[in-house]
Amino acid sequence: MLQAGRNGGNAAPLRLGALFLGAAILALPWFATGYLVHFATLLFMFMVLAQSWNLIGGLAGYPSFGNVVFFGIGAYTTGLLMARGGVSFAPSLLAGALLGTAFAAGVGLPVLRLHGHYFAVATYATAEAMREIVNNLTGLTGGGMGLNLPLMAGSERAVGVYFYYLMLGVLVAALAVNAGILRTRLGYGLLAIREDEDAALVSGIDATRYKVIAFGLSAFLAALAGGIYAYWITYIDPGNAFDVSISVTMLVMVLLGGSGTLWGPPVGALVLMGLTEFLWSRFLEVHAALLGAVIILVVLFLPDGLLAMIGQGRRGLSPASLLQNLRRYSV
């Protein structure tokens, strides 16, 4: 279906390269600096978030601007259970993921009735509202003063390596979920919904059910990432756990790499984070302007993302295709 690798002739060197890359990723903590391990873990986290956004935004075609709400719910649930409840990490993490999913199912039923821009605004508003709620429930969450999680036992290096592999594991799971879906009824149903929801309905697709499932899966992954983030960074507050720029970043990563594809989101994450790291050395701080620039770049030159451009080659960068892209977005 919509997957990379149609050029069958180059299979062997590609597979060898992939194997080498996989080995390098697995071995990285043994020969890299603490900073690189931290950066890679953050990269994996954003790849997970991008994959999660891909389910609702890429496959179903519902552009959520508020997916950070699930990230934050995961972070705070895990944080509160561990810091206030003395619960250990694994059950706290799972509880966070499940709560995020439940929230998505609940909020999704009304919100998924909206389309396009309205859906974007509604999801954005939901995330902002949740941030304010958490900010104001000072007694429970610590409000603006934030929440400190218990520290994991072990050296700084060992802890860093633990989270590296944990986040990598979640990333592999997220990729597996996306790959799995693309082969099933759910995958076809979501793509149909994205292309033309009315036509999907009259073709027999229960659009509401599928949208809620996609939203729920998206929330599960994002909340999982959030819960791990909380224990890894050991400090969360409404500002970093419900940061709107996380919502926008994951979205831009997917668009940059190739919306609705399997490898588009991780590629987009790698390029975007690599770019900011190279240019500014401080990924999380300075990127509002960069995000804006990337959005413009994608709209004008890469509406189908980087992966598609690799397929198109030179043709993709011509003035003719620029005009074509501009026309696509005319009202």
Added chain:
Amino acid sequence: MTKSFGGLAALRELTFEIRSGEILGVIGPNGAGKTTLVNHISGLMKPEAGDLRFRGQSLLGLGPHRISRLGIARTFQTARPFTRLTVAENVLIGALFGRSGLTRSLEAARARLDETLRLLGLERLKSTRVLHLTMADRKRVELARALAMDPDLLLLDEVMAGLNPTEVGEAMELVRAINRGGMTILVVEHVMKAIMGLSSRIVVLHHGEKIADGRPEQVTRDPAVIQAYLGARYAVGRG
């Protein structure tokens, strides 16, 4: 099987039925309510009053996907296949989600896909994305998707629009072939040659009301019909 109606909204007090195995033509000037009618039957719109029954079962309150699964499939006036997907993916979706679809395995659905592609001569376009196809081919893909759903009732909304005379002839043959297989078909059309050639019965709509219902030869001589299309001047001289 009969399908009967009574309903309001942009259609006023409209009552008619369609009988099993027939090809029912629906004609009328623009704005008469023909597409609205198809939207009501397929569940995209709800009547304000009245009932819609399919084989004795009321369709009121059922979402479009449920109605499709009961055995009703439709095409759209401006053909709406899934443009960024391939022809095969489009038709597979019909096979996966139509009436028999949900209990089918993916392999069985693929078999139905191949059958349908063969029936409509779409095999060589199987891996082409719909956005690269001509209008006539897009209509065939949309029709294939609808047929892959194994419907008992097929609603064709202006399927001939935009086709040249040769394509119209081919489309008519296709519709006849599908009907010979036992399919009940409702054809909304402007192309008179197609409607006259295909329908066993014709219903004429005007301003949301039924103004005629009968055999093609009768209906085209009906003064009320002539008046609706051409104005009062032409109706007087006939009889």
